[in-house]
Amino acid sequence: MTSPMASAVVRRQSRDHAVVLGASMAGLLAARVLAESYRTVTVIDRDVMPEIRTHRRGVPQGRHIHILHSRGLQVLNELFPGFTAQALQTGAELGDTLGSVRSVMSGYRLRQTDIGLPILFASRPLLEGQVRTRVRALPGVTLKQGTDIAGLTMSADRRRVTGVQCHGSGRAVAGTPETIVADLVVDATGRGSRTPVWLPEWGYQPPARERLEIGLGYATRSYRLRPGALGSDKAILITATPDHPRVGMVVTLEGGRHMVGLSGILGDHPPTDPAGFEAFAASLAVTDVADAIAGAAPLDDPVAFRFPASVRHRYERLRHLPEGLLVLGDALCSFNPIYGQGMTVAANQALALRRLLTCGRDPAPREYFRAIATVTDSPWDLAVGADLAFPGVPGTRTAKVRLVNAYLPRLHAAAAHDVTLGAAFVRVVGLVETPQTLLRPDRVLRVWWTNRRR
Ligand SMILES: Cc1cc2nc3c(=O)[nH]c(=O)nc-3n(C[C@H](O)[C@H](O)[C@H](O)COP(=O)(O)OP(=O)(O)OC[C@H]3O[C@@H](n4cnc5c(N)ncnc54)[C@H](O)[C@@H]3O)c2cc1C
Structure with missing residues (x-):
């Protein structure tokens, strides 16, 4: 429901204004496709975006390995021509999904050869920073940073979302609370999305929620490896099996760095003290990760991330939804990150939105959520099915x-x-x-x- 705070209404001149909540990968990709159909697009985020490629508070997962799968790379190149070349110029590494990744799956070492299926290795700040730069350069797009989203406004009959209420973020709340009028609002605020809470406040059913408890814990550390430590490979991936349910990854990053990610499920979490981290690496089913970091120079301390459950909100099953509000990215579905799907799924969802927008009208929510479900089903089934092997x-x-x-x-x-x-x-x-x-x-x-x- 709208908050009771006094609002200064900022009325846009156009009737075709889209507002995106969240300027992370999903929000930026949504803004990219909305910019083709709406005269103005405002992207709101509580963070002030870093000018250089550094981590930011709103995306704590950005300190962990973020590989971009082939399909995600395809879509990013479609939305931002020359994306790969630009990423390589800034230091990202392109590899082949089979040839460059030393993968041990179910305890078997996959035979490696180049098959022409690219995979991009770069830090999350590099990837997101590049997408952000491209989106900000689009005519009509404004990034409203350092701004907290407090709620949405509704039409008197509560059939339509009409705008967004927000205020300056930070400890000392700066600036006057304001309402931004919008023809369309897209919620891309990630796992903490408030839409499932707002819907019942407006008299709608909340979406059914599927939740698979996996009790996942990550720990990640960056290293400068010994020259040749990975041979000709660009990454190592040791997946979990029911007998050895621990995961280890080594990934090449820009700047000659490597990121090492360890994880375990159901509370078997890797420690973040350096000795414990290395001991966990040595406990994996094979020694590849431990061998790679032997004699390497650590560049930081291990950092942790907890991911209790994969969650999917089933908006497509709701019979009634307000007009003018869509949801995408992790706000709709967030998967066990071990499978590295989130950014690629967000990219596919953005393309699905784009297809609906080509019809020349605001996408109807039910039609939109059904289209989004279609591109989300497979990766969801893949991740959930794989986790149920444990x-x-x-x-x-x-x-x-x-x-x-x-x-x-x-x-x-x-x-x-x-x-x-x-x-x-x-x-x-x-x-x-x-x-x-x-x-x-x-x-x-x-x-x-x-x-x-x-
Ligand atoms: C440990 C980990 C590793 C991962 N590895 C991979 C990987 O290898 N490959 C991959 O493709 N995906 C990976 N993912 C998933 C990926 O991070 C997400 O799927 C991707 O970032 C898309 O998320 P999003 O944009 O929907 O939400 P988020 O990235 O969570 O962004 C939400 C945004 O909304 C803003 N926000 C939230 N609430 C408010 C508010 N009230 N007011 C203002 N702003 C707000 C935040 O500041 C943030 O910018 C990983 C995830 C985790 C947790």
């Missing part, structure tokens, strides 16, 4: 989930020898193919045949 994760294991979780280790075993299967698998991980493609009869037969010959 017996301690509470949740219903359907026959399909059990089948896929029995099949994947066999596929990984075969992919240790057969690059065709490895390529098929990483195309799914890179979100360029759907998980169903792995169950094609020719692929299943190939898995069976390869394992039989081993």
Whole structure:
């Protein structure tokens, strides 16, 4: 509900003004597509954005590994021509999803070869900073930073969201509270989104919430590795198995740095003291991460991140929604970050929004949320299904989930020898193919045949 604070109404001259709540990846990508259809777009964030590539408070996950999968890179290049070249100029590294990543999956080392499926390695501040620069350069787009969103305003009949109430952020709340009138509001405020709380205050049902408790803990530290410590690889990925449910990653970053990420589920969290961090790395199923950091120079102290659960709000199932309010990014669905899907899914959601906008009218909420569900289903099923392979994760294991979780280790075993299967698998991980493609009869037969010959 609107807050009772006195508001100075800032009325925009145009009737076609979109306001995006949150200037992180999802909000910026939404602003990019909205700028094609709305005369003015205002993006609001509580943070004051750093000029240089440094971390910011509103995105604490930015201190941890953020790889951009192939599909995400494709979309960013579509929305911002030359994106990859620009990222490489600023120090990002391009790799091949199968050839450059030393992956140990279900305990099997995938056979590596370049398959022409790019993956981008860069720090999160670099990626977000580049997207932000491109969005800010768009005509009609304004970034209103250092501004806290307090609530939304509604029409008298409560059928339509009409604007946003906000005030200066920071300890000493600066400036007059104001209301910004909007024809469309897009909530991209991440996991803390207030839309599920606001809806019942306005007399609507809240969205059903799916929540998979995984009790994930991350710890991350940056290093300067010994020359040649990774050989010709740009990254190492040791995934968890029910027998060894710990994950280790090493990723090349700009500036000759490497980021090492460790994680465990169900409370088995990596410590953040340097000795404990290294001991956790040494406890992984294989020694690749420990070997890589042996003799390396640490550049900072390990930092932690807790991610209790993957959460999806099912807006597409609501029969009644106010006009003029959409939700995207982590505010709608946030996945176990181990699978590195969040930015790519936000990019796909932005494209789905763009397709609806080409119809020349404000997207109807139900139509929008159904379109968003379509691009969110596969990555959600992938992440949730994979997490349900761990017996301690509470949740219903359907026959399909059990089948896929029995099949994947066999596929990984075969992919240790057969690059065709490895390529098929990483195309799914890179979100360029759907998980169903792995169950094609020719692929299943190939898995069976390869394992039989081993
Ligand atoms: C540990 C970790 C690692 C990850 N690794 C990867 C990876 O490798 N690859 C990948 O693709 N994704 C990864 N992700 C996911 C990725 O970070 C998100 O999916 C992505 O940032 C999109 O999020 P978002 O823009 O929806 O929300 P967020 O990034 O959470 O941003 C929300 C924004 O809203 C602003 N905001 C919130 N509330 C208010 C308010 N009241 N007033 C004003 N502003 C507000 C915040 O300041 C922030 O800028 C990872 C996530 C985590 C937690």
